[in-house]
Amino acid sequence: xxxxxxxxxxxxxxxxxxxxxxxxxxxxxxxxxxxxxxxxxxxxxxxxxxxxxxxxxxxxxxxxxxxxxxxxxxxxxxxxxxxxxxxxxxxxxxxxxxxxxxxxxxxxxxxxxxxxxxxxxxxxxxxxxxxxxxxxxxxxxxxxxxxxxxxxxxxxxxxxxxxxxxxxxxxxxxxxxxxxxxxxxxxxxxxxxxxxxxxxxxxxxxxxxxxxxxxxxxxxxxxxxxxxxxxxxxxxxxxxxxxxxxxxxxxxxxxxxxxxxxxxxxxxxxxxxxxxxxxxxxxxxxxxxxxxxxxxxxxxxxxxxxxxxxxxxxxxxxxxxxxxxxxxxxxxxxxxxxxxxxxxxxxxxxxxxxxxxxxxxxxxxxxxxxxxxxxxxxxxxxxxxxxxxxxxxxxxxxxxxxxxxxxxxxxxxxxxxxxxxxxxxxxxxxxxxxxxxxxxx
Numbered sequence: 001x002x003x004x005x006x007x008x009x010x011x012x013x014x015x016x017x018x019x020x021x022x023x024x025x026x027x028x029x030x031x032x033x034x035x036x037x038x039x040x041x042x043x044x045x046x047x048x049x050x051x052x053x054x055x056x057x058x059x060x061x062x063x064x065x066x067x068x069x070x071x072x073x074x075x076x077x078x079x080x081x082x083x084x085x086x087x088x089x090x091x092x093x094x095x096x097x098x099x100x101x102x103x104x105x106x107x108x109x110x111x112x113x114x115x116x117x118x119x120x121x122x123x124x125x126x127x128x129x130x131x132x133x134x135x136x137x138x139x140x141x142x143x144x145x146x147x148x149x150x151x152x153x154x155x156x157x158x159x160x161x162x163x164x165x166x167x168x169x170x171x172x173x174x175x176x177x178x179x180x181x182x183x184x185x186x187x188x189x190x191x192x193x194x195x196x197x198x199x200x201x202x203x204x205x206x207x208x209x210x211x212x213x214x215x216x217x218x219x220x221x222x223x224x225x226x227x228x229x230x231x232x233x234x235x236x237x238x239x240x241x242x243x244x245x246x247x248x249x250x251x252x253x254x255x256x257x258x259x260x261x262x263x264x265x266x267x268x269x270x271x272x273x274x275x276x277x278x279x280x281x282x283x284x285x286x287x288x289x290x291x292x293x294x295x296x297x298x299x300x301x302x303x304x305x306x307x308x309x310x311x312x313x314x315x316x317x318x319x320x321x322x323x324x325x326x327x328x329x330x331x332x333x334x335x336x337x338x339x340x341x342x343x344x345x346x347x348x349x350x351x352x353x354x355x356x357x358x359x360x361x362x363x364x365x366x367x368x369x370x371x372x373x374x375x376x377x378x379x380x381x382x383x384x385x386x387x388x389x390x391x392x393x394x395x396x397x398x399x400x401x402x403x404x405x406x407x408x409x410x411x412x413x414x415x416x417x418x419x420x421x422x423x424x425x426x427x428x429x430x431x432x433x434x435x436x437x438x439x440x441x
Contacts, residue, residue, distance in 0.1 A: 001227075003072040004064050005433035006057060008032070008161055009234060010078050010097070010256055013053075015060045016430040024427065028060055041102070041148055047091035050083055053161070054168050061169075065224050072441065073169075073228040074433040076237035077162035079183035082136040084149075084156045084207065089167040092152045096139050103131075103138025112141035116201060123197045126188045128275035132343055137185035140202040149206045156207045160184065162231020163210065170219035170228065175211045178277040179233035187212070189267060189275060216440055229440040234429055235259055235288070236278055241432025242399035242425035250383055250393045250420070252413060253428075255400035258292035260382035261285060262391075272345070273386050279439065287382040290346060291339035291375060293402045298341055298352065299323070299371060303364075320405070323368050328408055330365030337374035346378045376412045383413075393417050399425040 002025070007014040015028040033052035065071055080098035085091050096102075103112040113133050116124065124131050131138060140158075143149060149156065159167060160180040167174050181187040181194065186202060186209075188195040194209050203209075217228045235253065244251050244263060251261045261284045267275060268285075276284040300319055307314050338353035340346065357366065387393065396417055398410050404424060414422050425431075 001070055001072055002068060003074060003434050003437045004061065005430040005437075006060065006073070006075045007234060007237070007429045007433070008053070008057070008075065008077045008165065010099070013056055013060060014430060015064050016427070016434075017064050018430075018434040022431075022434060024431075026064065027427070027430070028063060030056055030060060032056075041143065041146055044094045044096065044143075044148065045092075045151065047083070047094045050091040050095045050164065053095065054165060057165055057169070062222065068224060070225040070227070072437045073166075073226045074437040074440075075162045075166060075228075075231040076234040076429055076433055077160060077165075077180070077231050079160075079180065079233045079235060080135055080185075081161050082140065082184060083159055083161070083164055084152065085159055085164060085167065086153075087155055087157065089157075089164070089171065091164065092156060093143075093148070095161060095164075096136070096143075098134050100139060101133040102142035103133030103135065105142060107142070107145050112138040112145070116141060116198070120197050120201055123188070123195050124185075125269065126190050126195060127185050127198070128182060128189045128269065129185060130274075131185060134343070135185035137198055137202050140186075140207070144202065144204050144206070149204070152206075156203075158184075158203065158207050158209045160231065166217065166228055166231055169221055170217050170226070172217055172219060173210065174217050174228075175213040175215050175230050176209075177214060177230040177232045178212055179236045180231060181212045182277050183233050189269075189277070214440065227441065229437055232433075232436060233276075235261075235286070236276070236284070237432035237436065238399055238425075238429040239284070239397075239432070240279060240435050241428035241430065242397045243423060244397055247388070247391060248394040249397055250387070250395070250417070251397045251399070252379060252383075252403060253399045254292050254379070254402040254409070256293045257288065258290035258379065258400070258402070259286050259288040260290065260379055260386055261287075262386050262388065264388060279436070285386045285388070287345055287386055289342075289344045290378050290382055291341070291344055292400075295339040295341055295352075295375075296371070296402070299367070323364070324406060324408070326363075326365040327368035327372050330363070330369040332361060332363065332366035332369065334370040334373045335361065335366065337370045339371070339374055339378070346381065372406065372408060373412075376409055379409075379413055380416055383416075393420050396420050396422045397425065398423065399428040
């Protein structure tokens with residue numbers, strides 16, 4: 001039986017067909033329906049993006065399953081997003097991604113973050129991650145308090161993005177995989193189930209939550225029999241595909257955002273490092289949300305703007321090439337760079353910073369090399385935080401578009417681990433989904 005792998009990310013929808021032995025037969029890349037920037041709460045009542053996502057996935061499945069009668073379906077989704085449906089799986093609001101932060105907007109002089117922190121500190125500690133205004137726990141609390149849920153009729157059902165897609169495709173109730181449940185900020189890692197106090201505080205009694213589990217679902221769609229696994233988090237899918245299987249491996253997943261992770265067999269809560277479910281009863285010790293591709297794009301857009309003002313048309317790939325070449329050939333000293341354009345564990349800042357260069361020190365080369373140097377220092381700091389004391393690192397696993405594109409970053413990180421072997425993954429999320437499907441059936 002072939003496996004259809006779907007990776008529903010922030011920027012792209014990716015699909016693949018794998019043979020039973022893991023041979024990659026076909027891939028598809030489609031732009032993801034864009035997140036509406038500045039979308040008001042009122043507009044969230046119109047599920048335009050959710051419907052567009054479902055239509056895009058249906059179209060990809062039609063192409064990927066051509067000539068097949070029975071397939072295995074495995075879905076990974078971007079984490080920390082959600083939407084609400086009715087009992088039939090029809091969306092009652094649009095998808096709220098991790099890029100929205102309603103949880104920091106005050107209502108009656110209090111934000112969802114401040115309320116949950118004050119009233120449910122113990123429960124939050126069991127989620128394995130710090131509370132952020134963009135987590136579903138905080139966003140759902142805000143939407144409940146601002147009266148949005150009161151404008152919806154009947155029972156409401158919480159879905160992660162992958163749950164919603166699988167529910168709509170199968171027309172059946174589906175479980176939430178622990179990797180996705182934990183990413184909501186509403187999951188108790190110690191109990192292995194939804195956190196009752198956080199669920200009540202976030203969604204009151206209006207919102208029903210699915211079972212957490214790994215039960216597979218079988219359904220027919222357009223004349224094809226699907227055997228589907230519960231949707232999983234894209235981080236875990238990528239790390240599985242990159243080869244993260246045992247202790248002593250150190251993973252650098254560098255994409256739009258970045259995460260540095262190691263595996264552990266036991267759950268050990270930690271103030272700084274996040275703990276997330278993995279596969280086969282194991283756990284990730286991880287530091288996510290590190291500035292990576294999204295932060296680099298700030299400077300790529302800056303260079304693009306300069307060229308436009310000079311009337312020069314340049315492809316984005318050409319700008320990247322010039323930027324990276326300038327970084328590689330620069331002999332200038334590095335100056336201070338902070339890439340905190342968004343909330344991250346490296347800094348308390350929420351804006352970027354360039355500082356510490358002299359009158360004649362600012363050039364494209366010094367700028368580019370200083371930016372990449374700052375990124376590497378963040379990654380090395382995160383690696384030191386997630387490592388288990390006394391456990392040597394034998395292998396570095398690089399995955400994600402930034403890790404593949406910028407060899408200088410890999411080289412600089414590897415210099416800190418001279419005895420470790422280095423591997424660079426390709427199509428890691430899709431391949432991880434194939435491996436996940438083989439484990440599930």
